[in-house]
Amino acid sequence: MKRLSEPGKDLISRVTNKVRFEDRLVGYRMRERAGAFRTTAYSFEEVVHLLEDKLPQLDLKHLEKWIRTVIRDEELADSIMESIDQGKSDLERMSRLRMMMAERLCQCKKAGSNKDNLTGV
Amino acid sequence: MLKYARWDGIVLEGKADKPVWIDVRNSQVKIRDCSSLSLWGNDTWECQKRIWRYVAGSGTYGDWIQPEGQDGDKTTQRPAVLATGPAGENLSRMACLIHDAGNGSGQGGFGAVWGSKNLKAISVIGTGSVHVNGPKALLEARIWQKKNYAFDLDDPETGRAPCVFERAPVQSAMWAGPPKSKSAKREEFFARPTEGQRPQACVGCHAGCRARFESGLGNEAHCLATLFYVDAKSLEIQRKATDLLNKYGLNAAEMTYSVLYLRDLHEFGILGPGMGIDCPLDFTDYGSFEFVEQFVKMVAYRNDGLGENSGFGDDITEGVIRAAKKWTRLNEDLRTGLLPFPHWGIPVHYDPRVELEWGYGSILGDRDINEHGFTSFFWDAAQTDFVGTKPETTAEEAVKIYTDKMVPFEGDPLMLDYSDENMYSEHIVKLVSWHRWYTRFWKQSALFCDWRWPDFMNLRAPGKIGSTGEAEPKFFNAVTGKDFTFSDGIELGKKMWNLDHAIWTLQGRHRDMVHFADYIYSEPVVGIYGVLKHLMPGKEDGKWDYFDYGARHIDRGKFEQFKSRFYTLQGWETTTGYPARSTLERLGLGYVADELKQCGKLGKG
Numbered sequence: 001m002k003r004l005s006e007p008g009k010d011l012i013s014r015v016t017n018k019v020r021f022e023d024r025l026v027g028y029r030m031r032e033r034a035g036a037f038r039t040t041a042y043s044f045e046e047v048v049h050l051l052e053d054k055l056p057q058l059d060l061k062h063l064e065k066w067i068r069t070v071i072r073d074e075e076l077a078d079s080i081m082e083s084i085d086q087g088k089s090d091l092e093r094m095s096r097l098r099m100m101m102a103e104r105l106c107q108c109k110k111a112g113s114n115k116d117n118l119t120g121v
Numbered sequence: 122m123l124k125y126a127r128w129d130g131i132v133l134e135g136k137a138d139k140p141v142w143i144d145v146r147n148s149q150v151k152i153r154d155c156s157s158l159s160l161w162g163n164d165t166w167e168c169q170k171r172i173w174r175y176v177a178g179s180g181t182y183g184d185w186i187q188p189e190g191q192d193g194d195k196t197t198q199r200p201a202v203l204a205t206g207p208a209g210e211n212l213s214r215m216a217c218l219i220h221d222a223g224n225g226s227g228q229g230g231f232g233a234v235w236g237s238k239n240l241k242a243i244s245v246i247g248t249g250s251v252h253v254n255g256p257k258a259l260l261e262a263r264i265w266q267k268k269n270y271a272f273d274l275d276d277p278e279t280g281r282a283p284c285v286f287e288r289a290p291v292q293s294a295m296w297a298g299p300p301k302s303k304s305a306k307r308e309e310f311f312a313r314p315t316e317g318q319r320p321q322a323c324v325g326c327h328a329g330c331r332a333r334f335e336s337g338l339g340n341e342a343h344c345l346a347t348l349f350y351v352d353a354k355s356l357e358i359q360r361k362a363t364d365l366l367n368k369y370g371l372n373a374a375e376m377t378y379s380v381l382y383l384r385d386l387h388e389f390g391i392l393g394p395g396m397g398i399d400c401p402l403d404f405t406d407y408g409s410f411e412f413v414e415q416f417v418k419m420v421a422y423r424n425d426g427l428g429e430n431s432g433f434g435d436d437i438t439e440g441v442i443r444a445a446k447k448w449t450r451l452n453e454d455l456r457t458g459l460l461p462f463p464h465w466g467i468p469v470h471y472d473p474r475v476e477l478e479w480g481y482g483s484i485l486g487d488r489d490i491n492e493h494g495f496t497s498f499f500w501d502a503a504q505t506d507f508v509g510t511k512p513e514t515t516a517e518e519a520v521k522i523y524t525d526k527m528v529p530f531e532g533d534p535l536m537l538d539y540s541d542e543n544m545y546s547e548h549i550v551k552l553v554s555w556h557r558w559y560t561r562f563w564k565q566s567a568l569f570c571d572w573r574w575p576d577f578m579n580l581r582a583p584g585k586i587g588s589t590g591e592a593e594p595k596f597f598n599a600v601t602g603k604d605f606t607f608s609d610g611i612e613l614g615k616k617m618w619n620l621d622h623a624i625w626t627l628q629g630r631h632r633d634m635v636h637f638a639d640y641i642y643s644e645p646v647v648g649i650y651g652v653l654k655h656l657m658p659g660k661e662d663g664k665w666d667y668f669d670y671g672a673r674h675i676d677r678g679k680f681e682q683f684k685s686r687f688y689t690l691q692g693w694e695t696t697t698g699y700p701a702r703s704t705l706e707r708l709g710l711g712y713v714a715d716e717l718k719q720c721g722k723l724g725k726g
Binding site: 030035038040090 | 291295
């Protein structure tokens with residue numbers, strides 16, 4: 001997996017903060033006794049948690065668009081698009097996306113906790 | 122336990138002057154004041170413990186006790202106690218009844234019914250037994266079923282989706298918190314607690330789908346209670362949240378969806394401290410234990426969850442539908458589906474727009490049916506599609522196996538054609554009817570487990586043909602000594618279904634009331650984001666396959682036509698939905714027809 005470049009201050013803010021109601025992302029957690037359980041994500045981190053679920057259901061093309069237009073992370077959106085095209089199954093696609101998004105989240109949280117060193121946007 | 126005490130059931134009438142509990146020990150029945158044990162005000166777990174100690178002393182299972190005193194019979198059992206929690210005492214419409222750690226009589230607000238009667242608990246202990254007419258036949262039936270249809274512990278992967286008989290034991294807890302650490306293995310993200318644990322099963326079960334844990338957190342919890350507060354910041358918090366539901370005696374399904382709805386309204390900018398809907402919950406703390414504890418206590422105590430009066434607490438204790446109405450949100454949020462409560466004020470479970478037997482069965486009944494007999498289609502297709510394969514059995518083969526067993530409609534594969542074209546047809550009428558009738562008797566009365574029966578298709582059996590049809594009467598007759606057929610059970614289920622419907626009719630049910638929430642008629646399952654692939658068997662262009670029906674909604678006019686077809690098959694008047702005398706008399710329910718007639722609610726025919 002290609003390593004993502006270090007995020008700037010504005011991207012860190014968008015990744016680590018909540019999104020507006022109209023920008024929320026809706027997916028489903030598939031659970032044996034509950035069926036498809038609707039889950040609304042109000043932040044990048046909540047999307048990552050949804051992807052960590054056993055059998056997450058999420059429109060991946062919409063996710064790619066959300067990353068590009070709401071989070072405004074072109075680099076990650078491009079990587080996601082590539083993974084969607086290359087993945088042979090939803091399991092594979094979700095797995096790749098989860099790793100990429102978790103990495104971005106990790107970068108942003110780490111950088112966010114060390115704000116003095118931030119210069120980029 | 123009730124049966125061990127030689128009782129078949131309990132009918133409660135009227136109301137006590139002060140809080141009481143009922144103490145049943147074989148034939149002795151006493152109504153006792155709650156005050157001596159300080160039961161009123163305590164949670165369901167503490168209440169049970171106090172009653173156990175009172176009835177059985179300080180010993181434990183395995184110790185002999187004599188519930189009726191020194192001259193009475195002995196048992197090593199402890200009393201079975203069903204209790205209402207603080208939520209029921211405070212008349213929350215979401216209150217339920219709890220037995221043991223996590224068995225809930227969830228829907229319908231029964232906890233508050235008890236609360237209104239000043240009844241805290243019923244304790245039963247019996248020293249008798251259930252008479253088995255043919256013990257040898259019963260054991261042989263069990264061995265036959267296990268040998269031919271059950272999972273193989275040495276090869277446990279042979280089972281497929283949930284809700285099938287051959288499925289190996291899997292805990293039905295649905296906790297799925299975020300990873301405990303960055304280095305956690307993927308399995309830990311959604312897996313069950315990894316601490317010491319062992320399975321816990323219902324009496325007689327060969328599998329056991331619940332668990333008891335070393336820490337005691339979430340013991341015996343299962344089903345929707347373990348999906349409550351899915352946004353908790355840790356698995357431990359979520360397990361504690363599950364325990365809160367059971368201790369305070371609250372319905373998991375409604376609580377699960379209520380907290381999500383409140384959060385949506387908060388994010389929408391209209392609910393929160395000092396906002397348009399003034400809610401004392403601090404949503405900046407969402408995901409913490411403190412947040413969920415305050416929410417649960419708010420609903421249980423009808424206050425702000427911290428002990429102070431709160432108009433919001435009072436609203437939400439009435440249930441989210443009534444609260445939304447008071448906040449003037451109901452129509453809008455049922456129109457968009459932000460409030461996903463499709464039928465009778467109960468949250469969505471399996472979606473009515475696709476899982477037709479579930480949705481139609483619920484709206485034509487009185488609650489979320491919570492009967493999983495056909496959901497393995499959804500699971501087989503969803504799970505295999507997720508990993509890029511197809512179900513092991515073709516849709517056509519599976520549909521044939523299922524429908525061949527659905528007497529008296531056997532041999533009509535279109536009963537399981539979920540396509541748009543067929544979804545309002547007489548075939549689906551038969552599917553819904555069969556499901557109502559089968560479950561009324563074989564599940565609700567004969568108590569075959571919903572998680573394993575009916576055993577339609579079984580990958581361990583020759584030809585993949587499960588035991589349903591043969592197994593149910595085999596067990597039933599071994600116990601009762603009757604000569605009862607599978608069809609007899611279906612027919613008896615039909616009678617029960619008609620009796621239920623007559624009761625609803627007496628209570629005011631009319632055809633015009635039988636409709637889904639608005640969003641079911643206008644919004645596709647996939648919603649605005651196109652997220653949910655919902656695969657079910659269908660026959661399109663002459664070919665069977667698993668098709669994605671997630672993009673559809675129910676057509677209001679066509680559903681009305683479906684209702685007419687359904688009422689016709691039941692023998693009910695189509696304009697009102699009232700049962701007809703000829704139908705009731707045919708089922709031996711002539712006295713019910715008389716009562717309906719007296720009340721002006723007997724249908725023509």
